[in-house]
Amino acid sequence: MLVPLFRLLSYLPLPILHLFGTVAGRLVYLASPAYRKRLQENIGRAGYTQHLSAAIGASGKSMFELPFVWCAQPERVLRTARIENWALAQAALDDGRGVIFLTPHLGCFEIIAQAIAARTSLTALYRPPRKSALKPLIEGARARHNLLLAPANLSGVRTLLKALKNGQAIGLLPDQVPQHGEGVWADFFGKPAYTMTLPAKLHTMSNAPVILSYAERLSWGRGYVIRFVAFEEPLGDTPQQQARAINLAMEKLIARCPSQYIWSYNRYKTPRGVMPAPLAETEAAGGDGA
DSSP states (O other): OHHHHHHHHTTSOHHHHHHHHHHHHHHHHHHOHHHHHHHHHHHHHTTOGGGHHHHHHHHHHHHHTHHHHHHSOHHHHHHTEEEEOHHHHHHHHHTTSOEEEEOOSBBSTHHHHHHHHTTSOEEEEEOOOSSGGGHIIIIIHHOBTTEEEEESSHHHHHHHHHHHHTTOEEEEOTTSOOOTTSEEEEEETTEEEEEEOHHHHHHHHHOOOEEEEEEEEOGGGOOEEEEEEEOOSOOOSSHHHHHHHHHHHHHHHHTTSGGGBOTTSOTTOOOTTOOOOOOOHHHHTTSSOO
């Protein structure tokens, strides 16, 4: 049922889908106290409360643009995207060590994989949906030429490493909460968040360079600007230092268009089987003195 619906919606112009998304985002915000509280807390913690109204609408846009990004003809989708600084990624690929693309839940992150796959082979890590009804939609709709999916398990990690050793590109969402044993606690906007250690491990094993990417959503459905940014944070030696360095890089990327981050995402949840997070430094010190 979902696949035909998404395909039908994909024929609508992007401005219309974004308009519907803006309305839906505001309705969900008003109707769901839990959703509203989490969004307010997360955006407030990061210091971007002034972008709250825009973030509410952007959250809805991120959902309603999926039929277009996943189900419209690839040529039509990519016509809406302008690429900036691809030379950075191409230079890394030409070096033959592969590339680790890190993309947070910022802007239209789903379109980035397609843009990369239009230029080179990409293997993207994804988490299989829990509901079987969603599997044909998420896996089938994401399938594109040059774009391979690797499940978030041991087999998928091996697939990623193999791609890097073959000099190819891989993609991960580093702000996605990992499962038990796959992460460490590291500050994210001043509060410990369970953070995946996989990007740093893959970098250590392959020596592949890390490149950040995000797709800024333009107003009035005018499309997207996909930007590639060099990763400049020292990774450090321990998993905690490496996770914090990646979180810091994500924070700086989010600062470029804070209204387009998915603040409603439950970034600070404790996965099953994981010990609760330690107190953040400000909390351990007794708050900020207010």
